[in-house]
Every structure is written in structure tokens, then in C-alpha cells.
Amino acid sequence: MHMNLNPLHAKETLSQEKKPTNQERHDLYQENQHLKNQLRDLIDSVGSYRGTQRQFENFELKLLECQNFKTLIDCLIETISIDFNLDKVSLTLFDPNKIAREMLGTILPHQQELTFVDVYQHLCLPFRELQAADVWPGGSPGSMRPQLGSSLAFFKLSGFQGTGVKSVAILPLIRENLLIGYLCLGSYTKKRFTPDLAIELLSHLSAVVAVCLENTLSREQLHQLSQIDMLTRVKNRRAFDKALRREIARSERDNLPLSCLFADLDYFKIINDTYGHPTGDRTLKAVASSIQELLRETDVLARVGGEEFTILLPNTEPEKARDIAERIRQKIEHIEIPDDKGKIVRLTTSIGYASWKPGLLANESVDDVHRRLMSTADRAVYKAKQSGRNRVRGEKYSQLRDS
Numbered sequence: 473m474h475m476n477l478n479p480l481h482a483k484e485t486l487s488q489e490k491k492p493t494n495q496e497r498h499d500l501y502q503e504n505q506h507l508k509n510q511l512r513d514l515i516d517s518v519g520s521y522r523g524t525q526r527q528f529e530n531f532e533l534k535l536l537e538c539q540n541f542k543t544l545i546d547c548l549i550e551t552i553s554i555d556f557n558l559d560k561v562s563l564t565l566f567d568p569n570k571i572a573r574e575m576l577g578t579i580l581p582h583q584q585e586l587t588f589v590d591v592y593q594h595l596c597l598p599f600r601e602l603q604a605a606d607v608w609p610g611g612s613p614g615s616m617r618p619q620l621g622s623s624l625a626f627f628k629l630s631g632f633q634g635t636g637v638k639s640v641a642i643l644p645l646i647r648e649n650l651l652i653g654y655l656c657l658g659s660y661t662k663k664r665f666t667p668d669l670a671i672e673l674l675s676h677l678s679a680v681v682a683v684c685l686e687n688t689l690s691r692e693q694l695h696q697l698s699q700i701d702m703l704t705r706v707k708n709r710r711a712f713d714k715a716l717r718r719e720i721a722r723s724e725r726d727n728l729p730l731s732c733l734f735a736d737l738d739y740f741k742i743i744n745d746t747y748g749h750p751t752g753d754r755t756l757k758a759v760a761s762s763i764q765e766l767l768r769e770t771d772v773l774a775r776v777g778g779e780e781f782t783i784l785l786p787n788t789e790p791e792k793a794r795d796i797a798e799r800i801r802q803k804i805e806h807i808e809i810p811d812d813k814g815k816i817v818r819l820t821t822s823i824g825y826a827s828w829k830p831g832l833l834a835n836e837s838v839d840d841v842h843r844r845l846m847s848t849a850d851r852a853v854y855k856a857k858q859s860g861r862n863r864v865r866g867e868k869y870s871q872l873r874d875s
Contacts, residue, residue, distance in 0.1 A: 560658030614649030630656035712774035731793035824852025
């Protein structure tokens, strides 16, 4: 075998073999650029995800900071729209006992975006239909994950049909494997919510929203129970004192009159002793309900003793307070309560009223007005009882300067 052992010749041959062509250099350059672009896109994608993640985390912190149910609803409808640049938001909640609606009051905020469902089957039905149509993956409501899309079924469920929304994200709110509602996010851009998008952040958000809703409602319900007389379902003494101080401060600020009524049921002990405590309880409930029917939404009714009720009347002059007291007296006089044997029980009440307006006495604090107004109304009801019961009597606030 002949071998070329000339080193110069070997080096020249090796050099010729390794030298790339122009085309190879071009291809290598193109491949290198492609890898660079891929790396840049990957870095941008990671940065974008981290930015989105921070955005979600910041919003979830806002949810956790909400102190009451109304603030939470505002956050879920208004704040989320701003923070995530959404065109439409809707929230549907399962509220069979109307607790959530009670927390929000008689004038519901966000009436267009907020819906309550009383029957669980009605809440689940749209999802069952979507599962049956293979629009939503199967499984029980408790195992459902957020879904994104632009189908007509999604627009119907979210309430966005005919609003110009072109893509929707639906976030089922699950607690203990039960559906408690769903949050819907809508965009006028069709590519905003598409089925191929990752939903991990949306899944986490839906879990946080569900927990916040449940915790806030439970906390507010406990607080409300602490403010209510459990028998008559009107406010208790503690809640009345808080409301009175609030209204005194408001009257001071706006220079408005404030009136207070004391209603003491006549001979209530005889009703309990003669007809039994169940009849007495029915009587107290009927009285509270009858008084409440005559009051404005801004008025405050409370049970402050066994058979004693107080009524706070903001922005009410003495003459108007007397008229209201007289209507209450007459209505209670016509109440008919059946005892356990069906016998009708009737009763009457004595009512005292007092009114206060900023400037009646100099250098009064809120506590001073609170004490004197209550004492004056209490003195007035005592006069009503002393003069024969079943009547209304007033007492001038200025006559009782000190307690």
C-alpha cells in the first residue's frame, strides 16, 4: 500500500476539504439567524408571560383586599375591565336564599352585568348543553376548567350576544366541587380569547374569585347577624347606636333635623302571661313588620328591649315625626294576632318622640347628642304611658340639657 507522507500535501488537502462553499456559508448564516430569532422570541415570550403573571397577581391581590361584598363586585366588573383592557364583563352567581342580593341592598349595582340564579339546575343547564354539543369538554360542573372561544353558545351563556363581542373567556367558579357561578370576559377582538391559548392563569384566577366570593359573603353574613335582633329581624341596640351616631354626624354636616321615636308596647307582659310566649313572639314579629312597612328606606328600626322599639328618622322635623308616630300607633292598634287556640289578641302602644337639629345646644359632641336625644325620647314615651297609654307624646330636646 502506498501512502503519501508529505505533511505539506496533507495540510493542503485538509484545508481544501474544510473550506465551505458560498452557499454553505449562506445556509449557515441563515440557520444562525433563525436560531437567534427563535431565542429572541422565546425570551420575549417568557418576559411577556412574566408580565402577564404579575398582572394577574396584582389583580388577585386587589380581590383579596376587598372588605365587603359590594367592593368585591365592583372589582370583578369594573376594575377587571380596566386592568385587563376588556370590552365586556358579566358575572352570574348562584343565590338561592338571596343573601348576596341582600348584601348589595335594594338598588343593585351593575344591573346589566350582574345576574343571580335561584335554582342550581338552571345554573348548570347551559354548561350541560355545551357539554352535550361537544363545545365544552365533558365532566361534572365541579371539574370544569375555563374555556375560550367565539361560538354563538359562548355568547349566549355570557350574555354578550349582539354586543359586538367576538371572543369570550368563561371562568366557572367552583367551591367544593359545586358550581357557584361564572365570570365571563369579552373582547371585540376575535383573536383575544382563542381555544389554543394557555389557561393556567385564568384557572388560578377563577379559583381565587370563587374563594373571595364565598369568604366575603360569609364574613358579611356574620357581621349582619351580629347587628340583627334574631326574633323580629330588625336591627338590635348595637346597630341602632351605630346608625344614630352616623346620622348625627350627617345631620351636623348638612344642617338637617333628626328625629327619634320610642315605641313601648302596652301591657305586653299580660300577653305573655295570658296567651304564652309563642303568642308574644308572634306579636313582636307582627309589630316590627307593621312598623317597617310605614318607614322609608333611610329610616332605621330597632328592637332595643323586650317590648321596646326605636325608630330613627333622618331629615325629619318634629311635626313630621309626630305624624309618623301617630300612623304607627294606629296601625299597631289594628293588628290581630291569633294565639295557639286561634283566639285573636290585640294590643296598643305608647310612643314618644324627640327631635334635634344642629345648634340647639352649644358645644355638643356626637356622644352628647346621642345621649340627650335618646333620653328625651325615653322621657316622652314615659309621659305617654303616664297620660293613659295608647297615645303619642313629644318632648323638646332643649328641655333636657344634661343627663
